[in-house]
Amino acid sequence: METIERAKTKEDLTRKNNVLNVTSEIGRLKTVLLHRPGQEVENLTPELLERLLFDDIPYLKVAQEEHDAFAKTLRDCGVEVLYLEGLAAEAIGDKDVKAKFISQFIDEAGVESEGLKAALTEYLNTFSNKEMVDKMMAGIRKEELDSYIRNSLYDQVNDFYPFICDPMPNLYFTRDPFATIANGITLNHMRTQTRNRETIFAKYIFENHPRFKDKDVPLWFNRDETTSLEGGDELILSEKVLAIGISQRTDSASIEKVCKRLFQMNTNFETVLAFHIPASRAFMHLDTVFTMVDYDKFTIHPEIEGPLTVYEITRDKKSASGLKVEKQTMELEAVLEKHLGRKVTLIRCGGGDKIHAAREQWNDGSNTLAIAPGEVVVYSRNHVTNKILESYGIKLHVIPSSELSRGRGGPRCMSMPLYRENL
Incomplete structure (x- = not known):
């Protein structure tokens, strides 16, 4: 009992000192940032789909109902749900900050x-x-x-x-404009101008919102960088190992910048794994083909199994860059087992069946949000993959998804954890 009480006290102190804390993909989720789809979805037209990175037009009324069900599911599990639009409005209470915000928004538009x-x-x-x-x-x-x-x-x-x-219909995918790593964030420079404007809201929230502005939140990456980085490519495998995808949306140069800052700030991270994945719409971000659901279990798109080109990046004080980079060609399973120190199980989207996998991958069957080890949020329409996950002992929270899925992003894409309990 005394050990448990000490652990609770330590966790309480961590929460008091760090408004942000994410050291894994699966630690119990305590606080999350969402954006409820709004009128930006109603401003989508067929002619604007390609420009605004959509493949279809969601029906807003139903999308909002589905998103509300998502938020309720999280709250029912004890998660504090914050909204991007609410925090942004609260962050510009000072008239000078508001004037600067409006001016920057107009310039970036x-x-x-x-x-x-x-x-x-x-x-x-x-x-x-x-x-x-x-x-x-x-x-x-x-x-x-x-x-x-x-x-x-x-x-x-x-x-x-x-x-x-332009409208910003991608905003309900709050995972991408910034990403929480440990007690800091990467405030990202998005690949496209359409999405790069989204990061202005996070900038003003972390600089001006009372919840964050005096907390000295470390920036592992800044939106003013010229190379791109998106949150869907950032996965925290453990308190010592970070995975980042070199993808259609994230540049290798950005990963080096993140590594240098993490290592210079003496965080607990010892290794960053840069996964080189195909630069295609199907492999848009690392988390569209690969997410963690338990200590030793992952959902995957079958095509990500490998062999993969993975760059293992560690500290090197003797190097001019401060980094040691080793190129490796390995199967995904071998990479994970090496760096997690345990046997892992890869759970294929659609069970690996070509038809089921293709259909459910289109609807982000591999994109799950863990709210605790072995407990995840999934889309209802991916019923084949969901049944397989249950067969592996994973507890599912199934949310409606007919309209949300039209944006090509799953529960992980739609959420930015701000605080998870340490494992």
């Missing part, structure tokens, strides 16, 4: 006309902070500024396009 910038600034200031953040996320149509007279060359040449500021 690509608005070039000075007259239009002024009109847009005036328009945004007519809303409450929460309404304004929602409007920024939803996108601003030209018809909303119907009193603005478009005299400039820029205004007239670009008059055909319906938006002044």
